[in-house]
Amino acid sequence: MTEPNRVSRFPAPDHQPVAGGIAARARATTTGGARYLAGLNPEQRDAVETLDGPVLVLAGAGTGKTRVLTTRIAHILSQGRARPGEILSVTFTNKAAREMKTRLAEMLGQAVEGMPWLGTFHAIAGRILRSHAELVQLKSNFTVLDVDDQIRLLKQLLQAENIDDKRWPARMLAGLIDGWKNRGLSPSQVPSGEAAVFGNGKGGKLYTSYQERLKILNAADFGDLLLENIRLFRENPDVLRQYQTRFKFILVDEYQDTNVAQYLWLRLLSQAPSSLTPATSAAVPSPLVGEGGSVERSETEPGEGSVSADRDPSPASLRSAPSPTRGEGRDISAATTPPKNICCVGDDDQSIYGWRGAEVDNILRFEHDFPGAKVIRLERNYRSTGHILAAASHLITHNEGRLGKTLRTEDVEGEKVTVTGAWDSEEEARGIGEEIEELQRKGEHLNDIAILVRASYQMREFEDRFVTLGLPYRVIGGPRFYERAEIRDALAYLRVINSPADDLAFERIVNVPKRGLGDAAVQMLHDHARKRRIPLFEAARAVVETDELKPKARGSLRQLILQFERWRAQREVTPHTELAEIVLDESGYTEMWQKDRSADAAGRLDNLKELIRSMEEFENLHGFLEHISLVMDREGAADEEAVSLMTLHSAKGLEFDNVFLPGWEEGLFPSQRTLDEQGRAGLEEERRLAHVGLTRARRRAKLYFATNRRIHGTWTTTIPSRFLDELPADSVEITESKGGSGWGGAGGYGPSRFDNVESFGSSYATPGWQRAQARRPGARGPSEGGFKEEQSPFGGRDPFGGGGFGGNFGRNKRGPLTIEGELVAKSTGATSEFALDDRVFHQKFGYGRVVKIDGNKLTIAFDKAGEKKVVDSFVARA
DNA sequence: ACCTAGGAAGATCGT
DNA sequence: CTTCCTAGGT
Numbered sequence A: 001m002t003e004p005n006r007v008s009r010f011p012a013p014d015h016q017p018v019a020g021g022i023a024a025r026a027r028a029t030t031t032g033g034a035r036y037l038a039g040l041n042p043e044q045r046d047a048v049e050t051l052d053g054p055v056l057v058l059a060g061a062g063t064g065k066t067r068v069l070t071t072r073i074a075h076i077l078s079q080g081r082a083r084p085g086e087i088l089s090v091t092f093t094n095k096a097a098r099e100m101k102t103r104l105a106e107m108l109g110q111a112v113e114g115m116p117w118l119g120t121f122h123a124i125a126g127r128i129l130r131s132h133a134e135l136v137q138l139k140s141n142f143t144v145l146d147v148d149d150q151i152r153l154l155k156q157l158l159q160a161e162n163i164d165d166k167r168w169p170a171r172m173l174a175g176l177i178d179g180w181k182n183r184g185l186s187p188s189q190v191p192s193g194e195a196a197v198f199g200n201g202k203g204g205k206l207y208t209s210y211q212e213r214l215k216i217l218n219a220a221d222f223g224d225l226l227l228e229n230i231r232l233f234r235e236n237p238d239v240l241r242q243y244q245t246r247f248k249f250i251l252v253d254e255y256q257d258t259n260v261a262q263y264l265w266l267r268l269l270s271q272a273p274s275s276l277t278p279a280t281s282a283a284v285p286s287p288l289v290g291e292g293g294s295v296e297r298s299e300t301e302p303g304e305g306s307v308s309a310d311r312d313p314s315p316a317s318l319r320s321a322p323s324p325t326r327g328e329g330r331d332i333s334a335a336t337t338p339p340k341n342i343c344c345v346g347d348d349d350q351s352i353y354g355w356r357g358a359e360v361d362n363i364l365r366f367e368h369d370f371p372g373a374k375v376i377r378l379e380r381n382y383r384s385t386g387h388i389l390a391a392a393s394h395l396i397t398h399n400e401g402r403l404g405k406t407l408r409t410e411d412v413e414g415e416k417v418t419v420t421g422a423w424d425s426e427e428e429a430r431g432i433g434e435e436i437e438e439l440q441r442k443g444e445h446l447n448d449i450a451i452l453v454r455a456s457y458q459m460r461e462f463e464d465r466f467v468t469l470g471l472p473y474r475v476i477g478g479p480r481f482y483e484r485a486e487i488r489d490a491l492a493y494l495r496v497i498n499s500p501a502d503d504l505a506f507e508r509i510v511n512v513p514k515r516g517l518g519d520a521a522v523q524m525l526h527d528h529a530r531k532r533r534i535p536l537f538e539a540a541r542a543v544v545e546t547d548e549l550k551p552k553a554r555g556s557l558r559q560l561i562l563q564f565e566r567w568r569a570q571r572e573v574t575p576h577t578e579l580a581e582i583v584l585d586e587s588g589y590t591e592m593w594q595k596d597r598s599a600d601a602a603g604r605l606d607n608l609k610e611l612i613r614s615m616e617e618f619e620n621l622h623g624f625l626e627h628i629s630l631v632m633d634r635e636g637a638a639d640e641e642a643v644s645l646m647t648l649h650s651a652k653g654l655e656f657d658n659v660f661l662p663g664w665e666e667g668l669f670p671s672q673r674t675l676d677e678q679g680r681a682g683l684e685e686e687r688r689l690a691h692v693g694l695t696r697a698r699r700r701a702k703l704y705f706a707t708n709r710r711i712h713g714t715w716t717t718t719i720p721s722r723f724l725d726e727l728p729a730d731s732v733e734i735t736e737s738k739g740g741s742g743w744g745g746a747g748g749y750g751p752s753r754f755d756n757v758e759s760f761g762s763s764y765a766t767p768g769w770q771r772a773q774a775r776r777p778g779a780r781g782p783s784e785g786g787f788k789e790e791q792s793p794f795g796g797r798d799p800f801g802g803g804g805f806g807g808n809f810g811r812n813k814r815g816p817l818t819i820e821g822e823l824v825a826k827s828t829g830a831t832s833e834f835a836l837d838d839r840v841f842h843q844k845f846g847y848g849r850v851v852k853i854d855g856n857k858l859t860i861a862f863d864k865a866g867e868k869k870v871v872d873s874f875v876a877r878a
Numbered sequence B: 001a002c003c004t005a006g007g008a009a010g011a012t013c014g015t
Numbered sequence C: 001c002t003t004c005c006t007a008g009g010t
Helices: A022-029 A042-049 A065-078 A094-108 A121-131 A147-160 A170-182 A192-196 A203-216 A222-235 A237-246 A260-269 A278-282 A304-311 A324-329 A360-364 A386-396 A425-441 A456-469 A485-498 A503-509 A519-532 A536-543 A551-573 A576-586 A589-595 A601-615 A621-631 A672-695 A755-765 A767-775 A821-825
Strands: A055-059 A087-091 A118-120 A249-252 A341-346 A374-378 A417-424 A449-453 A473-475 A643-647 A656-661 A697-711 A714-717 A732-735 A839-842 A846-854 A857-862 A866-871 A875-877
Touching (some): A042 A065, A042 A374, A055 A065, A065 A094, A065 A249, A087 A094, A087 A121, A118 A121, A121 A260, A121 A621, A147 A170, A147 A503, A170 A260, A192 A203, A222 A237, A237 A260, A249 A260, A386 A417, A386 A697, A425 A449, A449 A456, A456 A473, A485 A551, A485 A576, A551 A576, A576 A601, A576 A621, A672 A697
Parallel strands (some): A055 A374, A087 A118, A417 A732, A449 A656, A656 A697
Antiparallel strands (some): A839 A846, A839 A875, A846 A857, A857 A866
């Protein structure tokens, strides 16, 4: 977020004594008055300067939230109120954490290595957990499992329990367990009614055994990072006190997104450190569950100013309606010890993580949880022009249960928000592609353009389109680098080296590459391991000494064990990047892909190289593994000009001059699933998501909806999102799609703007449509590429772009047609003049090699740009 | 033990 | 249209 009123950077004076760390530098920059405070508006300044006691900053979109946070840190440091290591500053995403670090660096004139406790909830909780791992039955090198590992593990448990994983999918159980963990519930605290809903009452038992398994595997999942941290603090008051003492100031970003576990964690840390009386500390590990089976927070506070209240065994209702009497009884500020300086920043209108357990309630109840809190509202928006802000504000007023803020701007009205209808998702992509090119012609930078989608599968269509256009784009948070098979394999090797008990990793690679250790062999290792309660690796070590395995299998298993032992030894003396190379090499993993003749093998090898390159930034193997398990994102070259493509969720906190918002259709946005599962609350969350989307835009917001969209591979007719109707008419303009003809010449939109969409459905009775229906099952033409020319009703030109992927269906029912650009017309048809392995050149992507041919669409492995799909007419033989 | 074909089932959002 | 899983063949 870069508000126009942002402070200019002020580098540290050259001649300052460097003796101090950041604090010294920060102080040095404030000669006389605090210069960093200039340019803040009164509310922002208040939020920065109110250092003592709890503060809640309600910061609407674009009101300078991040700026307040970073300036506040600078202020704390420059006032000498705390050293960098005494400030705990938590965010939700790594992106946000990075952003804060960068901004702080700008402000203080240096890199901020000295802020060790600035990071995501999970990273920081994980870090604390690691330094006291033994206290929660883990070792400090424990593995953080990702969702895939989690599910595989649960599958094993389901099998062991003889539960049909068709009826009771592991995915579902994973969801339940996650939910419990988000609410801070350990297995014994899960309300029995809830635990029973899975697997004929075995849910609770499975949760228990899952946790046991995790301990044996020396592993923790995401939820554990917080949950186990909480347990650590509860069971070890001395450890807790250590952190309470350390953190003089706590700052929390996006407070509206905290879940119960995070809330509890913050709550524990924000107690003033104290001479906890033995009695109080004894009361700490109280259960979280009240009789009603609901989460009970009040019992968990060992705050000392309120000893009597805390001991009160009745499940007090901190939860629902704030009860003033209880609240005052627990009033921390009444204690002799001053309350902790905690500052939470958030916006209830941007709470979009309810599905992940976030409790908007946390922010709504802040004043109650932290009595005496000062609440500051930031309502001046420095980002968007008038119409955009009006649209966003008006939309969000349809929600109930808000704290209520009114964003205002002093900016010009600017352009109206546009709403454009497209026939189908392909046309939508085409229309947006054209608009982008037009913006580009007007001199807009691609970096200032973003497309924000509701679900990631919407991205593909845009990618295809942009590749065809040769328009550079960047997917943010897209197909995850670390989720690729080859990367996960490589990581599995490293994990086994790092943590020998990591069975999941061991199992993953024990027969990759093929070593003749198939299901039978693995099964027997499992039996062995289970019987003796030892990790698979240990079991393997024992088994090779016996003759239970066939000689061949036994030999290769022994070989593998020896290799791992050697690698572990080498770890001490070899740099970790080098070690990784050695491992991939000696294990035969690299070779496996080298021998592979399939198209993507080369790309995979590149990815492996990329992986090793990315390891360089880390001090050691352990640090690297820690990073990837939490970060999971790849920091690409961000300097190049490119359109950004991402989900609405990952767009939170970002801003762009031009924002495209496709897919505003019922069912997709708001998402049907959310509506089904969460009802009205879900709808409100979707609406907040829409609000977030609109408020990302500085100058242009362009909404799109398509009348037809492919869901699960079949075309479905959709109706425009209700959110479109909730926009203020004065700030919105309806435009024609530039990507095609609009819909069958159905001229303007009626007064109610979208009503005629439904009537449009009547065209489905037309003969053309029925023909299309009839043809659908086997709609493929005689030759692979799709329709032969004479079959096409469009005289051989394909107005739908792209030689026949996607929309065979649909092309028959279109009304009058506008043939779009030469781009499409150039597509020659079914056969390509290129052959596999041809060396080619592309205007945008440079040199490359053809790895796959599909009609006139080629998949090319470019030397620089990686693997892309392009239409053959855009490349030439090199 | 490994490979392949074929069928069935399934899909937000992300630390 | 995908991915995942199973069954059957080698």
